[in-house]
Amino acid sequence: MTHFFDQLADDLKGRLSALAAAGTIPALPETLGGVVIEPTRDPAHGDVATNAALALSKVLGLKPQVLGQQIAEAMRGHPAVVEASVAGPGFVNLRLSDGFWRDQLAAILAAGAAFGASDKGQGQKVNVEYVSANPTGPLHVGHCRGAVFGDALAALLEKIGYAVTREYYINDAGGQVDTLARSAFLRYREAHGEAIGEIPEGLYPGDYLVPVGAGLKEKFGDRFLNQPEEIWLKPVKDFAIAAMMVMVREDLEALNIKQDVFFSEYSLHTSGRIDEALQVLIDKGLIYEGVLEAPKGKQPDDWEPRPQTLFKASEFGDDTDRALKKSNGAWTYFAADIAYHLDKYRRGFRRQIDVWGADHGGYIKRMRAAVKAISGGEAELDVKICQLVKLTRGGEPVKMSKRSGSFVTLRDVVDEVGKDVVRFMMLTRKNDAPIDFDFDKVTEQSKDNPVFYVQYAHARARSVLRNAAVDIPGLDTGRASLAGASLDRIATVDELALVKLMAAFPRQLEAAAEAHEPHRVAFALYDLAAGFHGLWNKGKDDPSLRFIHKDDPALTLARLALLQAVCDVIASGLGILGVTPVEEMR
């Protein structure tokens, strides 16, 4: 199902072709890609407008006004068009019939919470990789934002017809997991009764490692006590990483996030796939031995120029070439990452999206360069950077958490305000803008809290539906009954305005999905909630505008159908955001 803007645009293009075929206008160019039907900004201009005359005037050699008149005349033949006029520099404004909008309403009721779904993505495979936190501790608020963002983006892409895989890359190969192992070993000794005192600088201090130490004791007994590190490091590391990943998954489940693939970096090292990736690049002539210049600005103390194995990232838009091997011969993180993205490509993902934290911004160019290089330009990587979340309580910064030993954990936040609030709030800002998250404000029940405002709209509509069933005994407010309502009773300008708002929702979803910007869904829901609350408020001054009319069950039913549609659209949008629509506010 495509939304009505595209349907109208297709119809328009057909009419343009007919005009050209009849010789009324000159022959059209090959593609009419720039020609669109859009909502008007000002309702006074009509319901929708097309830029066709402006977009085509040049190639056709006609003045926009003249071409616009032809287009307007042609569109008057459309059954839903009740008015077509040329305005401004050459826009063709169209006013659509009330019947057309009632049909849109009926379509919403038929689709239910699936409203807005489409096959625009044509089942193409998309890989969304997000969270991918190092398995060294519980997730913190920064991960929380990335987790919600990635999950909502994945749902959004699914909604418009992409085949989405949600993926987590486990950084289980670097020095940090060795640190984890040493930290866990300390807790292991502690579990055996040793007084470990202060956690030394450089090791992870969090309490969450205490049960890991106990688990190590249970599994290995005293076997590793007083043994050198080379004996215990690997088994302790494996055990600790597994424990961390269990914890990470639990944290994610608290947000109702379940990823499809958990991909181990370590497996790339042991399977020879990094060598394979290197070979791909060698075959393309993109690897050489060379010496990089020292980074400018902040000079590392121990910098010495050395010949290294380098990837020609600068040929693909990066600022400089990048090292793939350390001086000790080990692979760099970047080398493993190339192999990882090659693996994604080989699994059929030509569309790849990585969601990263704010501190990784400097890594984007080289990764995009690498993906371009290894796929021969066939795969496209989009990297979404999630900016910082500033936590406050009553305006005061919140930074510490007991459990982690330092940072505020994802669990701290979810446990306090709930998953729905967290998920919605994390999406009320563009990913590249910082978020202020105030524990007091996000749970406040007022208009300036968007979570509440949207939830309240759904609850309020549901409440009226429940009240109607009580007020008018025998009135069937079930979905089937509402679908059979006489929608021609939906006739006031305000009601139709709300229908128009809802009908525009699928187009907004598509735009949000294509831009990889799930926050737009949250804003669309806010607008819809505002539209509904506005209609509701009109009924306070003018009783004839209220939804329930005891003496007119048919009118009531039609208006309840409108309310049901509001619920459906909100449920559809909240579903993408991963927020549960509520029946009532408490």
Next chain:
RNA sequence: GGACCCGUAGCUCAGCUGGAUAGAGCGCUGCCCUCCGAAGGCAGAGGCCGAAGGUUCGAAUCCUUUCGGGUCCGCCA
């Protein structure tokens, strides 16, 4: 030094990939509560879209330059 992000109302931010008279919430001013839920409602004031050029029918949006704020720079992960 360089790269990236941001700069829109007093504040916090949207702005649907270049469209018509730039929007919302908060705050401010005035009016409104016997009323389907006043955990509000209506109306109003408030803008050189950081600045300067450029691209074109048309720019908050694209390009260049510039100023301000933030993040970052590695053989780390």
